[in-house]
Amino acid sequence: MATLLPRDPAVVAPGAVHIPGWLNLDRQRELVTACRDWASGPVPMRHTRMPNGSQMSVQTVCLGWHWMPYRYSRTADDVDGGPVADFPSWLAELGRDAVGAAYGARDESYNPDAALINFYDASAKMGMHQDKEEKSLAPVVSLSIGDSCLFRFGNTENRNKPWTDVRLESGDLFVFGGESRLAYHGVMKTYPGTSDPALGLEGRLNITLRVTGL
Numbered sequence: 671m672a673t674l675l676p677r678d679p680a681v682v683a684p685g686a687v688h689i690p691g692w693l694n695l696d697r698q699r700e701l702v703t704a705c706r707d708w709a710s711g712p713v714p715m716r717h718t719r720m721p722n723g724s725q726m727s728v729q730t731v732c733l734g735w736h737w738m739p740y741r742y743s744r745t746a747d748d749v750d751g752g753p754v755a756d757f758p759s760w761l762a763e764l765g766r767d768a769v770g771a772a773y774g775a776r777d778e779s780y781n782p783d784a785a786l787i788n789f790y791d792a793s794a795k796m797g798m799h800q801d802k803e804e805k806s807l808a809p810v811v812s813l814s815i816g817d818s819c820l821f822r823f824g825n826t827e828n829r830n831k832p833w834t835d836v837r838l839e840s841g842d843l844f845v846f847g848g849e850s851r852l853a854y855h856g857v858m859k860t861y862p863g864t865s866d867p868a869l870g871l872e873g874r875l876n877i878t879l880r881v882t883g884l
């Protein structure tokens with residue numbers, strides 16, 4: 671008999687769907703390899719510098735479009751001015767699979783054109799924020815690999831309560847569309863040492879796929 675354990679697929683809020691273990695171990699390993707390649711350039715993975723001079727604890731590299739506070743560019747204007755790596759068609763295909771899995775209907779018109787690859791070491795976290803640099807309200811696809819984390823999914827009004835805390839583990843898919851697209855969210859902490867040794871990854875990777883509308 672199926673039991674309603676927290677690791678079953680869950681609609682956390684309207685349009686916000688969490689599918690634990692969506693990526694098998696082989697798929698996760700392929701993505702780790704791809705992330706290592708993307709992190710090496712042309713634009714190197716780095717800590718994003720915020721307008722107040724502080725640096726994010728997370729390290730990021732982008733595909734398709736480069737995100738910086740608070741706009742997208744085809745060149746990494748806040749790093750070395752270099753051109754952003756192409757967004758591969760296989761990754762857009764994976765995004766369509768993800769949206770189909772979350773909403774139960776494949777949308778062939780879903781065509782993400784930007785990816786942010788975030789790396790969390792043992793102490794990295796991400797404060798509550800909205801993703802609103804995209805001109806499109808199409809869903810954001812999030813893939814988690816490596817160490818587990820405590821993800822906080824908030825409301826669309828402000829960064830305070832109410833929120834829902836969800837543990838994200840390696841292989842988990844989360845899709846944020848509809849009413850959830852502009853919700854505040856953040857990563858409170860990771861759980862160092864929880865990554866499967868077979869992945870060969872110390873730390874946590876998160877890949878988000880977005881439609882910039884640019």
Ligand code: MD3
Nearest residue numbers: 786788801810812846850851853855876
């Ligand atoms: C909800 N990344 O890159 S992924 C980000 O795990 C970001 O690295 C986190 O927030 C991470 O902007 C969280 C989950 C996520 C991503 C985008 C969203 C949740 C979202 C956009 C809208 C609503």
Ligand code: FE
Nearest residue numbers: 799800801855
């Ligand atoms: Fe975000």
